[in-house]
Amino acid sequence: MPTGVHIRDVRKQLFDAAERVLFRDGPSALTSRAVTTEAGVAKGVLHRHFEDFDAFLAELVQDRVARVEDRAAVLRQAAGRGTVGGNLVTALTDLFDPIAVGILGLVVFRDGLRARLRQAGLPGVPVMSQASAMISAYLTDERALGRIAADADVDSLALALVGTGHLLFAGREPVEPGAIERVVDTVMADVVQRRLP
Structure with a gap:
């Protein structure tokens, strides 16, 4: 140029x-x-x-974190609408697009990037931490609406959904059709309040 x-x-x-x-x-x-x-x-x-390449990557990750936080607001607005499982499937599928999965790989393997992110106030594994908070907040709203069990441990459910979702989407091959639906159904099976006919 x-x-x-x-x-x-x-x-x-x-x-x-x-x-x-x-x-x-x-x-x-x-x-x-x-x-x-x-x-x-x-x-x-x-x-x-940018100061250096890790500073560039840190801002790239922060941009993705902001997108997850925007998605969290959209997911919370879905509480009480559709099905809990359907809302979770959509959220997890949107969350783990190939770019987000690639960014997670960067965070895991670049020590300098992780240090920059900690300095920026993003401890843990950025994107995954925000994703877990997003799912937990949504499930808290659904619990308050009576659509999941009152004693549901929403934080543990969120970790299970996000962790398993990441494992499904982390490979370079496409996710098998219906796989994320089966995961959501299995994780949520004991807590979703079923309506009697």
């Missing part, structure tokens, strides 16, 4: 490029050169906007 050409919203352009690389090639292929090449910008552009 010629120097002196103004790039509009360069951060978004770089984040979008990183997501395309993650989707196409996986976390091991995500390098600063791969991002700038995909974005069609000079390598120095990334380093003008």
